[in-house]
Amino acid sequence: xxxxxxxxxxxxxxxxxxxxxxxxxxxxxxxxxxxxxxxxxxxxxxxxxxxxxxxxxxxxxxxxxxxxxxxxxxxxxxxxxxxxxxxxxxxxxxxxxxxxxxxxxxxxxxxxxxxxxxxxxxxxxxxxxxxxxxxxxxxxxxxxxxxxxxxxxxxxxxxxxxxxxxxxxxxxxxxxxxxxxxxxxxxxxxxxxxxxxxxxxxxxxxxxxxxxxxxxxxxxxxxxxxxxxxxxxxxxxxxxxxxxxxxxxxxxxxxxxxxxxxxxxxxxxxxxxxxxxxxxxxxxxxxxxxxxxxxxxxxxxxx
Amino acid sequence: xxxxxxxxxxxxxxxxxxxxxxxxxxxxxxxxxxxxxxxxxxxxxxxxxxxxxxxxxxxxxxxxxxxxxxxxxxxxxxxxxxxxxxxxxxxxxxxxxxxxxxxxxxxxxxxxxxxxxxxxxxxxxxxxxxxxxxxxxxxxxxxxxxxxxxxxxxxxxxxxxxxxxxxxxxxxxxxxxxxxxxxxxxxxxxxxxxxxxxxxxxxxxxxxxxxxxxxxxxxxxxxxxxxxxxxxxxxxxxxxxxxxxxxxxxxxxxxxxxxxxxxxxxxxxxxxxxxxxxxxxxxx
Numbered sequence: 001x002x003x004x005x006x007x008x009x010x011x012x013x014x015x016x017x018x019x020x021x022x023x024x025x026x027x028x029x030x031x032x033x034x035x036x037x038x039x040x041x042x043x044x045x046x047x048x049x050x051x052x053x054x055x056x057x058x059x060x061x062x063x064x065x066x067x068x069x070x071x072x073x074x075x076x077x078x079x080x081x082x083x084x085x086x087x088x089x090x091x092x093x094x095x096x097x098x099x100x101x102x103x104x105x106x107x108x109x110x111x112x113x114x115x116x117x118x119x120x121x122x123x124x125x126x127x128x129x130x131x132x133x134x135x136x137x138x139x140x141x142x143x144x145x146x147x148x149x150x151x152x153x154x155x156x157x158x159x160x161x162x163x164x165x166x167x168x169x170x171x172x173x174x175x176x177x178x179x180x181x182x183x184x185x186x187x188x189x190x191x192x193x194x195x196x197x198x199x200x201x202x203x204x205x206x207x208x209x210x211x212x213x214x215x216x217x218x219x220x221x222x223x224x225x226x227x228x229x230x231x232x233x234x235x236x237x238x239x240x241x242x243x244x245x246x247x248x249x250x251x252x253x254x255x256x257x258x259x260x261x262x263x264x265x266x267x268x269x270x271x272x273x274x275x276x277x278x279x280x281x282x283x284x285x286x287x288x289x290x291x292x293x294x295x296x297x298x299x300x301x302x303x
Numbered sequence: 304x305x306x307x308x309x310x311x312x313x314x315x316x317x318x319x320x321x322x323x324x325x326x327x328x329x330x331x332x333x334x335x336x337x338x339x340x341x342x343x344x345x346x347x348x349x350x351x352x353x354x355x356x357x358x359x360x361x362x363x364x365x366x367x368x369x370x371x372x373x374x375x376x377x378x379x380x381x382x383x384x385x386x387x388x389x390x391x392x393x394x395x396x397x398x399x400x401x402x403x404x405x406x407x408x409x410x411x412x413x414x415x416x417x418x419x420x421x422x423x424x425x426x427x428x429x430x431x432x433x434x435x436x437x438x439x440x441x442x443x444x445x446x447x448x449x450x451x452x453x454x455x456x457x458x459x460x461x462x463x464x465x466x467x468x469x470x471x472x473x474x475x476x477x478x479x480x481x482x483x484x485x486x487x488x489x490x491x492x493x494x495x496x497x498x499x500x501x502x503x504x505x506x507x508x509x510x511x512x513x514x515x516x517x518x519x520x521x522x523x524x525x526x527x528x529x530x531x532x533x534x535x536x537x538x539x540x541x542x543x544x545x546x547x548x549x550x551x552x553x554x555x556x557x558x559x560x561x562x563x564x565x566x567x568x569x570x571x572x573x574x575x576x577x578x579x580x581x582x583x584x585x586x587x
Contacts, residue, residue, distance in 0.1 A: 151412045155449040162448070163441045165455055166477050232454040 014061040015093040020044050024062040024217070028208060031219040036181030037149075038132050043215040053086055053111065054212025056128035060090060060109045063124065063208075069097045071105035076113040076255070076272035083111070102275050112175065114196040116254050116276040118287040119205035121222060127190040129211035132218060134178045134188040154186055157229065165234050177236070180227045181220060189226075194238045195255040198291035200226040238293045242301045244269045249280035253288070253298065312397065313359040314502060314535050315383075320356040320392035322378050325349030327390075337557040337578065342375075352378040353559040356392070362502070363533045367546040367567060369582070370556030376539045378559075380505040382407065383537070384424045385414045396421060398502050419449040423496030427508035429488035432495065433480050439466070439491045440476035446498040465494035469524055486517035490524065497528065504536045510545055522548055543586050547571055555579045 012018065020042060027041040046054045064070065070090055074083035078100040086109065091098050099105050102117040109126040119125060135145040138156040148154065157178060164171045175191035179200065189197055190209060200207060200220055207220040220226055228236040245252045247259075247268040254276060256269040271277040279286045288294075323331060331344040335351045342351045353375030360366050368376045381387045383394055385407075393405040398421050406417060418424075426432040433442045443462040452458055463473045469490040471483075480488050489509060496504060506525065510518040526549065529536060538549050546553055546567060553570050555563040555578065563576040574580045 147411075151415070153412075153415060155445055158448045158453070159437060159441055159445045162444050162455060162458065163437055166438055166440065232457075234455045 011093060013094060014064055014090075015046070016044055016058070016061050021062040024058055027217050028059065028062070028219065031208070031217045032206070032221050034185075035220055035224045036185030036187040036218060038216040038218045040215055041217050043212050046212070047089070051130065051213035053082060053128045055210030055214075055217070056109045056111070056126050056212075057086065057090075057210075058212060059126045059208050059210040059217065060107060061093070063126075064090065064094055064096055064107060066094070066096065068106045069099050069104055071099050071102060071108045071275075072110075073108065073113060073115070073274075074111045076257075077274045079274065100275050100278075112191045112193075113255070113273065114192055114199050114289070116271070116273040116288050117279075118289050119203065121204045123205045125205055125207050127192075127207065127209045129188070129190040129209045129216075130213070131176075132188055132209065132211040132214050132216040134176075134186050149185060152184065157186055161229060161231070161234075165231075171230075171234065171236070178229050180229060182224050183227075186229070187218060187220075187226075193255055194228075194236070197226075197228050197236075198238065198293050199289045201291065202226075236293075238297075240297055241269070242297050246271045246277070246280070249277060251280050253294065312361075313402075314362045314397045315360040316395040316402065317359070317379075317383070318357045318393050318395075320379060320382060320394065321354045321390050322352040322375070322382060322387065323349050323354070323390045324352060327351075335558065336560050337562050340558065342373075342558045351559050353556070356561060358554060358561070358564070360503075360535050360537065362535055363529075364552065365529060365536045365538060365550045367550030367553040368537060368539045368556060369541065369543060369546050369553055371582075372541060374556040375559040376541075376556055377507050379556075380424070380507055380537055380539055384422060384505055385418060386424075396503070415449070419446060420499055421501050421503060423498075423501045423504045425489070425492050425496050425504070425506045425509050427511050429480065429485070429492050432492040433488065435479060435481045437479070438477045439471065439480050439483070439494075442480065442491060443495050443498050446495055450499050461498065462494070465498060466491070468528070469494045470520075484517075486513055486521060489513065489521055493521075493524065493528070497532065497534070500532065500534075502534060504534050506536060506538045508540055510542070511540075518545075525549060543571065543582065555582070 023042055027039045031039045046057055048054060072083045072087040074080040077083060087098055102115045106122060107124050107126060111128045133145055135148055135157060138160050139145050161171050175193055176188050177194050177197050178186050179189050179197060181187045189200060202223050202225060204222055206222055209218045230236040241256045242252055244256060247270055249271060251271055254271045254273060257272045258267050258269055260267050326347050327344065327349045328347055331347060331349055331351060332354045334344045334346060335342050356379055368379060370376050382389045389407045394407050395402040396406050399406060399417055424432065440462045443465055444458045447458050447461060463476055466473050466476055471487055471490050480491050510521055513521060540546055550567045553567045554561050557578045563570060563579045570579060571583055574583045
């Protein structure tokens, strides 16, 4: 008898069936072709609820091959519950290799951070996005925001920034600062801190964004201009940690976590990116992302 | 005050503007009108809000549109400001492509350009013209941002200029319009409408919700702005005293048609159509 191997495995390679993966890859190609444009996609069912990282999972599982090496981070950490579970899940369904070393990885799925370490043209970064629509803050109807994107009618977004300046003396948006991609679409960079936003601009690697609950994919291809929205006289700036030093490594030019100590009064700072911190402690050589905003802070410190 | 058509060309030319709600046939327009005393078509039940409206507006001229409620006054300006889609007809705007294209058939993007650069609108209800979630300065900023001015300092300078011109205390620039009195809200709306120095301004029943003393000040403001900026205006009102105070020329509307047109003084002194006679005689 010819053996039926169809039911030998309870799921397909990388969990999602081939036709759906093909569909997602097709949509990803479209997203890469139109940087910053939100492409609707199927968002198939996953063993976790939509909105818990399914968008990132869809993207990763559709593009991952047997030779890929996966790194999974959650707010900079390889060891958080979300990162561990998603990493185990992908490893279980693909048998691919995993790593915590940023340099070794070929696909990095992330939640709300970009690695401190410079990425290369051999790497793809996949973001989990809770809210892909940057205009949702100013316009609640989807049909209207789509129209606004189509006609690049972004006055309301600018008005929101103006109002923030009038109310608080500065643009207060911390995570998910709106950016203009390729001088055409305003895009939400997912809730990454301001610190990471300039690293999207003219990068070496490919950035893919998946929003599972909202069923949208978008992308920033390498060497694409990504500019944070700013006025001629009120400029975008990143968080400045130059006054504090990491309690483990003594470093002060990375995005920091603030940790209250057991007495509830004193606080210590630690470099947020766990792999970067490991390398700093081990005194390994590591190339950090560079951008003009970071350079400004460094220059100011040297004076 | 009549400084208009002495050899100058029109700035806005409206031809055969028609707005019908519901399904209509070729007979719909002839089945309705002031002679029949209705704007509901007996055949199809569709409503003719306005039909066969043609007029020209000259630079610096103030044109009044008067009529009872439901006569189609607001429908006309709302179509010209692209708030409503037009059923039939054309409108030419001289500052846009030399007045050679029908602006009512342009793309949304071009319509938005015209709204931001070439037109201003003041609505009866400030809630239609202002966004109450944003400060009054922000509301003016919206117009400037849409016209591509991305300099907070310059935006605030221009906004405070406009507010002081319209007699809104500049200290209250960063307050929400919701905290303002009705007259102040109306003046913020006027500032917003004239923010980009448009050559054409639509005023839709701007004094209707205000008490008499505030009405007088708003009208004064409009008059002085008109003299200062020389902007062409279309003033829609059911109130003949507003029409008398502001306008050079008047169209009288009934059942969606123009029943009489002419110099405002002439119409008020010597009304020809029976409906205009009724309007003038019922003036308190």
